[in-house]
Amino acid sequence: xxxxxxxxxxxxxxKDLASVDDSQIIRLYLKTRNSVYFDILYKRYSGKIFSKxxxxxxxxxxxxxxxxxxxxxxxxNMAKFNEKxxxxxxxxxxxxxxxxxxxxxxxxxxxxxxDEMENPPEVVDDVPDNELLEIEVTRLKVVLDKIPAGDKAIxxxxxxxxxxxxxxxxxxxxxxxxxxMKIKRAKHKAQxxxxxxxxxxx
Amino acid sequence: xxxxxxxxxxxxxxxxxxxHTPDEIEHNVKGSMRFVQFIGDIVELYLPKVFDLFISLAGxxxxxxxxxxxxxxxMGGAAPNGEQKPD
Numbered sequence: 001x002x003x004x005x006x007x008x009x010x011x012x013x014x015k016d017l018a019s020v021d022d023s024q025i026i027r028l029y030l031k032t033r034n035s036v037y038f039d040i041l042y043k044r045y046s047g048k049i050f051s052k053x054x055x056x057x058x059x060x061x062x063x064x065x066x067x068x069x070x071x072x073x074x075x076x077n078m079a080k081f082n083e084k085x086x087x088x089x090x091x092x093x094x095x096x097x098x099x100x101x102x103x104x105x106x107x108x109x110x111x112x113x114x115d116e117m118e119n120p121p122e123v124v125d126d127v128p129d130n131e132l133l134e135i136e137v138t139r140l141k142v143v144l145d146k147i148p149a150g151d152k153a154i155x156x157x158x159x160x161x162x163x164x165x166x167x168x169x170x171x172x173x174x175x176x177x178x179x180x181m182k183i184k185r186a187k188h189k190a191q192x193x194x195x196x197x198x199x200x201x202x
Numbered sequence: 203x204x205x206x207x208x209x210x211x212x213x214x215x216x217x218x219x220x221x222h223t224p225d226e227i228e229h230n231v232k233g234s235m236r237f238v239q240f241i242g243d244i245v246e247l248y249l250p251k252v253f254d255l256f257i258s259l260a261g262x263x264x265x266x267x268x269x270x271x272x273x274x275x276x277m278g279g280a281a282p283n284g285e286q287k288p289d
Contacts, residue, residue, distance in 0.1 A: 042228060042231070050223040068230050132209075137211045156209065
């Protein structure tokens, strides 16, 4: 049943959606279970989640199923969101974990990252950020599609979503030093692929 | 960090490529939410009654509030000498 306070909150949200932050909307959603708040969060994140799923899974139909499951997961677990991190970080962590798990299950292998345990550790030079960040967009897409999905995901987390090392570590359940090494190797791999595919540019 | 970040540009391009997420995603997610909410409501409303029913069938005592209700009715519903009170 709608109480006067619920109606007030709806009025605030409908009037000034842009200024209401995620945490406040989550609190209101958990309190009232009103679909108005669901709609606001859905509109804010559905595009990004869907495009990330397409980018990682490379299949629109699969991306649709994935986005649907990710959203259901998010809304069913909303009460578990503890506000220690930003809501967007939490949402992306569910998205990346879902896609990585899916690809892992599909390939029936664990080597999603280029530096899994079975690979002998090799010393790699640190690739300067700007060498990757300034690759022309269409070429960057080609390069990211050629490297392992885990490496691609970790580069997207760092350079597209601006997640901090400790946040990536939490998402992938690894130590910060392991994440630093993974990023280093992913960058190195991306640079190598770039040079292989576009040798004329070097 | 460098000023230019083509990872962000790539994200923008992909968002432009799919400006609208398919409606069926929203529809299905809402459907799942409604179903879960419905099951939650059913459990919240009827589960205690089902437990009470099983307890009664097993010969257990009635819920305390029910017993109190009946005792009050017994005391007020009939006169001490056994005659019914006039309405």
